[in-house]
Amino acid sequence: AGAGGSSGDSSERVLRVLGQEYARDNMSNVTPAVVQRMDADLLSQPSHPLAILLRHIEEYFQQDQFRHFGRCIFSSHRNMKPVVTPQQNFDSLLIPQDHPSRSPSDNYYLNKDFMLRAHTSAHQSELISSGLNAFICSGDVYRRDEIDRSHYPVFHQTEGVRLFSIDEVNKMTGSSVFAQHASRSPEHQESHTITTAQAVGRDLRTTLSGLVEHLFGPVEQRWVDCYFPFTHPSWELEILFEGEWLEVLGCGVMEQEILDAAGADNKVGWAFGLGLERLAMVLFGIPDIRLFWSKDPRFLSQFKHDAPLASIKFKPFSKYPPCNKDISFWIDDDAFSDNSFTDVVRSVAGDLAEHVALIDSFTHPKTGRRSRTFRIVYRSMDRTVTNEEINEIQEQLRKTVAHELHVELR
Ligand code: FA5
Ligand code: MG
Structure with missing residues (x-):
């Protein structure tokens, strides 16, 4: 699974990003959900x-x-x-070799030589x-x-x-x-x-x-x-x-x-x-960062390119109800990071995921295994989600998490 990453279909040997091909290696952790946003x-x-x-x-x-x-x-x-090199993103700025901001758990790497x-x-x-x-x-x-x-x-x-x-x-x-x-x-x-x-x-x-x-x-x-x-x-x-x-x-x-x-x-x-x-x-006055990616005319029509800045105020349309689901698992992979979990949520649930909260975390005193419980708040910006469709997404999420992150579901 690479550096704690969910690399989508990691059986593909090359990644295609903005018309270029990059050979995957054990640093590759960019997800299809992110690459899709690049256009x-x-x-x-x-x-x-x-x-x-x-x-x-x-x-x-x-x-x-x-x-x-x-x-x-x-x-x-x-x-x-x-697409830049770690040299541009870090070295050229004097960021030390061992600085935590270089970690694959915080960045999207295409491979060891290129990153977003x-x-x-x-x-x-x-x-x-x-x-x-x-x-x-x-x-x-x-x-x-x-x-x-x-x-x-x-x-x-x-x-x-x-x-x-x-x-x-x-x-x-x-x-x-x-x-x-x-x-x-x-x-x-x-x-x-x-x-x-x-x-x-x-x-x-x-x-x-x-x-x-x-x-x-x-x-x-x-x-x-x-x-x-x-x-x-x-x-x-x-x-x-x-x-x-x-x-x-x-x-x-x-x-x-x-x-x-x-x-x-x-x-x-x-x-x-x-x-x-x-x-x-x-x-x-925009309340949620996902709205910047919305194609909903009720959002986009509120912004006019020639309006005076002070006259632009977003009037939120009504909020649809959320649907909460919890997931718990034992971690069996040292490379696991909380961000590798949120990446899987993004890939499976897309913009229906509004919030992911870590609600419980402990280490088993005898076996030393780590446990995590996350709560996912699902909510659509433009309609009411049904419990059925969210159950399906949650089921898909459980499968993907177990398969890609090497965890044991509880
Ligand atoms: C930097 O990224 C530095 N490169 C800024 C800098 C440039 C400092 C030049 C000195 C000289 P930081 O990670 O704090 O710093 O991010 C800068 C700004 O980006 C933040 O103040 C915030 O407005 C925005 N930002 C950071 N993280 C996020 C995020 N996850 N989502 C939205 N905005 C963010
Ligand atoms: Mg800051």
């Missing part, structure tokens, strides 16, 4: 809410404040291929190497994850990068850019002076607060210190929405080592990555 190209459908949001983001970066003698500073990229990008940061290095100083880069990203209203194995990100030359930083700070023999502190990297790090960080936060205001109008925001292997210092931006603080993006001052390796050793820069679904859910 959707939601960002290119003019009236899709994600496309509307992205257009407004792109529009912000074309405003006068981001022009130099009338020319846009930021170029916009939407066509970078989602887990973030748009995978393209930072190549775009900088190509000579760009400022860009945004948007596309679909893929992660093996839990199933609930805000998680889907495919979502979309926009990456932003801006580099500054030594002259530009000098103009902002009036002092030198690079530090000699300094050590890293919470405020700056070893090769940056503190004034450089502060000026770049300030420009980053001003740019992003401006973006949020461009999209939302006045809204309460706060910056939270955080950690990424590819930026330092790093922050997350949270916005207050209906009484709750929501994380919408991660960002920071780019690690100089990344710029050096990409041939921009005489520049400093910032980068950010934001989740388009999260922003769109908040901005338009």
